[in-house]
Amino acid sequence: MGLLLFSGFNPEKKRDNPFFTEYKTPFQVPPFDKIDTADYMPAFMEGIRQHNAEIDAIVGNPAQPDFANTILAYDKSGKLLTKVSKVFYNLNEAETNKQLQAIARQLSPVMSKHGDDIALNEKLFARIKLVYEKRKAMKLDDQQLRVVEKYFRDFERQGANLSPEKKDKLRKLNEDLSMLALTFGENLLAETNENFKLVITDKKDLEGLPQGVVDGAAETAKEKGITGSWVFTLSKPSMIPFLQYAKNRELREQIYRGYFMRGNNGNKNDNKETISKIVKLRVEKAKLLGFDSYAAYIVDENMAKTPAKVDDFLAKLWTAALPVAKKEVVEMQKIIDREGGKFKLQPWDWWYYAEIIHKEKYSLDENELKPYFSLSNVRDGMFLVANKLYGISFTKRTDLPVFQKDVETYEVKEADGRHLGVLYLDYYPRDGKRGGAWCTDFQASGWENGKKIDPIVSVTCNFTKPTADTPSLLSWDETTTLFHEFGHALHGLFTEGKYTRTAGNVPQDYVEMPSQINENWAGEPKVLKAYAKHYKTGAPIPDDLIAKIQNSALFNQGFETIEYLAASILDMDYHEITDVKDVDVLKFESDAMNKIGLISEIIPRYRTTYFAHIFGGGYAAGYYVYIWAAVLDADAFDAFKSSGDIYNQALAAKFRKYCLAESGDDEGMTQYRKFRGQEPSIDPLLKRRGLK
Numbered sequence: 001m002g003l004l005l006f007s008g009f010n011p012e013k014k015r016d017n018p019f020f021t022e023y024k025t026p027f028q029v030p031p032f033d034k035i036d037t038a039d040y041m042p043a044f045m046e047g048i049r050q051h052n053a054e055i056d057a058i059v060g061n062p063a064q065p066d067f068a069n070t071i072l073a074y075d076k077s078g079k080l081l082t083k084v085s086k087v088f089y090n091l092n093e094a095e096t097n098k099q100l101q102a103i104a105r106q107l108s109p110v111m112s113k114h115g116d117d118i119a120l121n122e123k124l125f126a127r128i129k130l131v132y133e134k135r136k137a138m139k140l141d142d143q144q145l146r147v148v149e150k151y152f153r154d155f156e157r158q159g160a161n162l163s164p165e166k167k168d169k170l171r172k173l174n175e176d177l178s179m180l181a182l183t184f185g186e187n188l189l190a191e192t193n194e195n196f197k198l199v200i201t202d203k204k205d206l207e208g209l210p211q212g213v214v215d216g217a218a219e220t221a222k223e224k225g226i227t228g229s230w231v232f233t234l235s236k237p238s239m240i241p242f243l244q245y246a247k248n249r250e251l252r253e254q255i256y257r258g259y260f261m262r263g264n265n266g267n268k269n270d271n272k273e274t275i276s277k278i279v280k281l282r283v284e285k286a287k288l289l290g291f292d293s294y295a296a297y298i299v300d301e302n303m304a305k306t307p308a309k310v311d312d313f314l315a316k317l318w319t320a321a322l323p324v325a326k327k328e329v330v331e332m333q334k335i336i337d338r339e340g341g342k343f344k345l346q347p348w349d350w351w352y353y354a355e356i357i358h359k360e361k362y363s364l365d366e367n368e369l370k371p372y373f374s375l376s377n378v379r380d381g382m383f384l385v386a387n388k389l390y391g392i393s394f395t396k397r398t399d400l401p402v403f404q405k406d407v408e409t410y411e412v413k414e415a416d417g418r419h420l421g422v423l424y425l426d427y428y429p430r431d432g433k434r435g436g437a438w439c440t441d442f443q444a445s446g447w448e449n450g451k452k453i454d455p456i457v458s459v460t461c462n463f464t465k466p467t468a469d470t471p472s473l474l475s476w477d478e479t480t481t482l483f484h485e486f487g488h489a490l491h492g493l494f495t496e497g498k499y500t501r502t503a504g505n506v507p508q509d510y511v512e513m514p515s516q517i518n519e520n521w522a523g524e525p526k527v528l529k530a531y532a533k534h535y536k537t538g539a540p541i542p543d544d545l546i547a548k549i550q551n552s553a554l555f556n557q558g559f560e561t562i563e564y565l566a567a568s569i570l571d572m573d574y575h576e577i578t579d580v581k582d583v584d585v586l587k588f589e590s591d592a593m594n595k596i597g598l599i600s601e602i603i604p605r606y607r608t609t610y611f612a613h614i615f616g617g618g619y620a621a622g623y624y625v626y627i628w629a630a631v632l633d634a635d636a637f638d639a640f641k642s643s644g645d646i647y648n649q650a651l652a653a654k655f656r657k658y659c660l661a662e663s664g665d666d667e668g669m670t671q672y673r674k675f676r677g678q679e680p681s682i683d684p685l686l687k688r689r690g691l692k
């Protein structure tokens with residue numbers, strides 16, 4: 001182990017480890033050009049050692065626990081560990097290699113043990129509890145009170161306040177639950193990748209499929225060693241185009257059945273029993289921690305606060321969206337009848353007829369659009385919007401070290417020229433970068449010894465690369481993605497809280513609001529005219545294309561909303577169970593769907609036996625958060641729209657202050673109300689999706 005850790009590190013020639021001193025770069029950005037792979041492990045080990053020493057000092061302090069010697073000391077602990085973690089884990093996502101991956105694997109058990117050591121440190125919790133119990137008498141300000149309460153709740157939610165026997169029980173439950181989640185995931189993987197594939201040997205069965213899809217299927221066949229055929233799998237990029245374009249209806253049914261029966265085939269990968277156990281153990285865990293149901297335990301931390309509030313919210317959206325989905329069914333049935341098909345629309349037909357409607361009603365050709373969305377124009381457009389809203393400006397820097405040569409760096413300044421932070425923009429895919437788009441930071445905004453620490457944020461994407469004669473031209477989806485991630489970046493740049501625990505720290509059903517609201521500006525006609533200019537001629541985007549962009553937002557929204565809501569409601573139903581009992585999951589699912597009147601042409605986006613978000617991942621009683629955040633962002637943007645000025649300065653100032661800068665200072669809904677003057681309404685989202 002040691003050999004690998006220190007490979008490339010020659011103790012004879014001692015060099016300075018850049019993590020051990022203050023960065024000497026402008027704005028103290030990480031000195032990427034000076035960091036060697038061999039610097040990480042020693043910095044992590046020293047970081048853990050220092051963190052442990054800091055915790056020991058808090059615990060061993062002979063003075064009575066108070067805010068400064070316990071809460072604040074804990075809040076500010078682990079500085080070196082955070083410093084090296086920020087660089088290492090971000091690069092392991094954006095610019096990794098075999099060595100970084102090996103270090104990550106070695107670190108995984110070390111870091112989780114370190115986390116557990118702190119979470120289970122009884123003496124530390126005893127001090128935090130003492131401060132918590134006396135907090136009202138301690139003359140703390142609102143922020144200090146909140147930090148005390150947050151830390152106390154964190155420990156309590158992990159069981160620190162339980163009796164030794166109950167702690168043992170909780171540990172056992174957690175172990176069982178994580179094993180069951182693993183089993184669920186392994187079964188699902190086998191059911192998705194191994195237990196089904198659609199092998200086509202007759203060219204006739206490819207009718208309707210675009211050439212690119214056919215080529216992809218031939219490629220898949222080659223990978224699987226099934227020569228002379230075309231193979232489609234249950235992964236969405238393979239299955240969805242087949243459902244969209246394949247004329248052969250029986251084959252559409254075959255592949256979709258393969259998909260929605262995953263985990264429910266009565267074979268060794270069947271997930272039903274595993275899920276029944278998960279649901280039961282979660283109720284037990286919730287009860288142990290003082291909650292009626294697992295949903296109550298989870299949602300308690302969120303903006304929504306109670307499962308009843310989530311249920312009520314989902315029910316309202318359901319009522320609005322169901323008639324629209326029913327209308328979509330009628331529209332599709334008309335096409336079937338028109339074409340002389342003598343059958344009733346089924347779930348495996350939906351994508352096929354939706355695609356026909358898409359072409360007939362919403363003809364939006366990406367290739368017509370793309371020349372207006374060169375990457376540099378889109379970037380300047382999002383900078384312009386931020387400037388008009390918040391007065392901030394972006395100055396390109398060429399003197400800051402970068403972790404990869406194509407990465408751009410900007411200094412972000414306030415309207416009065418004061419330094420606000422640094423922004424990294426990393427656009428293109430490459431080996432060593434994972435897929436998707438995300439926003440992260442190398443330095444979170446914070447305070448130390450009464451001095452503000454300025455944020456260093458980074459946006460990472462995987463956009464279409466430029467070619468020798470064409471700049472990077474973005475699709476509409478990529479354009480809104482850049483605005484989205486930049487919304488997260490603004491949240492990070494504007495954050496002002498004094499304490500690590502609370503600064504910018506928002507619940508799961510709040511986190512996507514600052515990003516999603518920013519997407520709204522991208523599609524505003526006035527904004528489009530300003531930035532969407534043809535990369536060759538400089539001509540602004542024509543009105544008919546703007547109309548098409550806006551119109552396409554209404555496509556298939558009944559289906560999209562209902563399919564998603566059905567899964568969200570199923571998630572809540574499972575986690576609102578209050579009895580510790582076995583569940584017949586098929587009956588449970590069908591009862592739940594009958595209760596809300598789901599139509600037979602649509603099945604939930606995830607059925608029970610392959611609902612990985614809630615049974616394999618961290619979204620139990622939380623699948624609703626996506627549409628919750630969408631309601632928030634639509635409602636927040638509506639404030640600007642209905643004021644008649646999308647750059648309304650008074651609103652922008654309030655939004656920045658309450659929803660971004662001070663976002664973690666109080667409960668999410670309280671902060672939102674300070675901005676909006678009321679709780680969010682679902683109407684703006686319904687309007688945006690054409691559901692009202």
Ligand SMILES: [Zn+2]
Binds near residue numbers: 484488512515
């Ligand atoms: Zn996001």
